[in-house]
Amino acid sequence: MSELNGSDGWVRRFHPAPRAAARLICFPHAGGASTYFFPVSRTLSPGIEVLAIQYPGRQDRRTEPLIDDLHVLADVLAPVVRPWCDGPPVYLYGHSMGATLAFEVGVRLTQEGAAPRALVVSGRRAPSTFRDERVHLLSDDDFIRDLDRLSGTDPRLFQDPQVVEMILPALRNDYRAAETYRYRPGPRLDCPVVALIGDEDAQVTVEEARVWSEHTTGRFDLGVYRGGHFFINDHAADVMRVIREVAAGRTPALPGQAIALRG
Structure with missing residues (x-):
């Protein structure tokens, strides 16, 4: 059974493990919810x-105002996450939009003296890379077609107008947040970073990663x-x-065009 922890239900603790050797905080993709990480x-x-972040505007937080600025969202989340950094070593993981958000939260935690042990990201280009994307401005039909292209949402959901009316606002909000995000130069993280991408993902190239x-x-x-884009599934x-190896302090064995660099 899930436990609701943190400020106003931001943090979901599906399987409490008080004796765990490490703690992984997970940040969902655009339109995603904490339940995506239940299997994790x-x-x-x-x-x-595992602690999973639940953004406002979806599932049990559906009536709460959406946040369409990743810097604002990171400002809100950092103090929510901070108390969880006083236990076992903390690692951050995010997919797609969640990767950028995990990075921004990690920067804030580092500045507060609670740096994560490592950051694992997937399906997302580096924060300082830029693409002029405007999917969030598309009509509903075109927006849904773009979502279907990424294969991250069951296409059957979009055949039900009531479901579309329920989930589209959060999806469009998160796309706006991801596409209008601009990196603000500042201190770098001082922990290892592991990036995972799919070789057919149009959202990120090897060079951008x-x-x-x-x-x-x-x-x-x-x-x-x-x-x-959802190769992780x-x-x-x-x-x-990979997450287990990172949490154990080992260099993960990675597939494909594995690249190892020092920052």
């Missing part, structure tokens, strides 16, 4: 306790998997292995 929590517990190395003074590793077992 179940798999990694009890060795690694490699730039993550410029955002840390620590070690950087890049792994390239077969698949698109097809390679879940291997992604869990």
